[in-house]
Amino acid sequence: MNPVELAPTQRPLLSSSEKILCIQNKVGLYQGLERDEEHDCGTVYLTTQRLVYVDQQLPHERSLALNHQAIHRCTLHGGFLYTSAKICLYLKPKPTNGSDRDAQPAEGSGTSGYNRQKGAQGTTLLETTGTTNMYGQARPGSSAGPIEWKCNICDQINRGGIKCTLCGVPHQGNYESTDTCNVAADTRPVNASGAERQPLRCPVCTFDNHESMVRCEMCDTGLSKPDEAAADQTNAAPSESTEYQRLRTQEQANSGRDSNDAISLIKLSFRAGGASAFYATLKGAVDNSAWELIGIDSFGEHTVPPAPLQGQQQSAAVAAAGTSAAAANSPLLARERRPTTGGISTIVNTAHETQQARDVTLRSAFSDLDALTAKANEIVSMAEHIATQLNSPAASKLHRKGAAESDEDNAERVDAFRQYLLDLGIDSPVTRDTAGAVFHDELARELCDYLENYVSQCGGTVALVDAYCLYNRAREFSLVYPSDFVQACEKFEALRLPLRLREYPSGLLVLEDASSASDALVISRVGAYIASFGPITASDLAAIEDCALTLAEERLWLCERAGALCRDESVEGVRFYANAFAAAAAAAVGAGRGEGDVQDPLWQYI
């Protein structure tokens, strides 16, 4: 098991896809068959990827984690009388590559108490958080501090460590903790240089040979690799991780058996119950993680291999019994029912797959939207390009009088196209968010850009309500308040924009093209209409000029105010005539006041 990083709340820090499945407190750990005193009481978190033990007393120092992928099998043993329910976790061995001795975990991780290795181990299982020195010599037992011991060989007082600093002989026995990886009783030849090789023990003379030896140095008997030996002996036994083999070298030497016999075993003791539920969840999680093994080099360098449980193999007293017991157990356990797919695992898998499918869909959907937006931009830019092309030649065509028929058709088409452009809408409208303080100014500018063409098309004057409706429709979804609209229009003059807001005495607000619209023009135009059509009403004028009725009325009133027209009100409505009074007045002024005045010859008598 590996040391685990905890959050300040003393919960384990999870990776992104990791979820906590089950939590159980008052759980103790067992190394093999023996209690792990250091990890006696704590909370176990079952996540989708690993099993995390958070110690109760010293959570930050004593917490461990075990990957599901390292678990080969788990079993549940119910409690009985004084024994609490236990879950046994059988750990998978690391696949051997070449020789056992070679196999070192790429990321050696040791935990306090678990990383004790014999001196021969050298640099195995490093990267523990301070619990081992670079030679992989773990602090024995408790993390209370280095323990002083006296080397048997050279009587050197050592502090901590496994190997004697003077002679290199690994420390044997005298540890408080139960799980000494030692080999205490062993005096096998030490690989002082900390070579990573595990010595081959000769079955005849128990001499530790170099692992690459084929024949024993002393007695010249053939040496066989522990793998093969183990394979011979216990084929049914689950292969163990090589860490075990390394760490159990002594044992191998002692027992003469292969390290493969030893089965890594961790037991979780549920002192407060909850074992069955936990077991069910654990099984599911382990099965799920088994799915993920595919494609990953199992036990490879990707996963942190579980620290070997020195467990029963290490303790010399129980070594043989333990291994034998384990070996005995293993065939039994091997015949146990393998975890099947179904139940929780299926549900979890389905959920996982659904989520993945959803991710894929979302991604593709967004890409479609982007594609759509991108295309819309293209279309708009294309339309604008055509519009600019049309603007210059078409404008001249429209104004040319007596144009040929083809030109008229073109003019119509251009008008229609212009209408389409207007309908196309505005890209990136100005909003308060984008513009902020200069909102009204920016709005005014945008208004001008958009409405200038339209206003000139409509003869230079557009009622404000019409302009407002048109503009808002173009903006589509981010509409403008009427008050904002009016304020922006009032800024036209200040910003020297071509449009003007004008209020008529009747209260009508219009947008005018500052250059093209003038009263005199309107008056002359209306006078011409009357001259040709006779007295006209407001609706007549609206029909003639193709403008709004209010605007037509406004224009007539404008002419009347100027004295060009006079009105005739009747039940039929208001009709406007050319102002005959003015003509008569002019005539009267010219001729002097003639008729109507009492030219009395007797006046003189008064």
Added chain:
Amino acid sequence: MSNTTAVPTPGAFQFPEIYNFPPFFTRQPNESTWQEQRRQWCDLILAYYRHNRLYSLTLAEAITEPPFTNRQIHRSLRVDVLRELVDDLVKQGNASWTGAKNAKDSCLVLWRKPEVWASMIYQWANERGLFNTVLTVFELANGDDTAGQEFHNLDSVTLRRALDVLQSQGKAQLFVGTSDDDMGVKLFA
């Protein structure tokens, strides 16, 4: 066209061209236009009344009759507009409100000023040598002696006005007869 001869014009009144102009019957909002319109109306009224020797005008009744209605173009002047016109005439001195004060329902159209009438009467009296002679008002208006004169069949109110003018000038003296109708007047040289 109205004529200015002393003889009552025979024939129908000749309306001016403006009379057939529909806007003529609508109060123009434009001030300058209205000024011109009002002027033409006043002229028309006076000319019409002079032509037809009409002296009094009752607004409500007059609206339905020419000159305030032009049947051919189906237009009529509105009462309030007429009232405004009469006010204008009063200001000119060519009309005076009669009837209840502030009611402004009827008026006297003085198409000839009372002063002019007074001078006419005085002239005639001078010609006939009727100074210092007592004459009845009735005789003055409808007597055979005044036949052919402008003021023959003059409206009594108007005649009264004219005589009042003479009296204020000191050229005549009015005195009440046995009844109101028998007012007498004595002209002095």
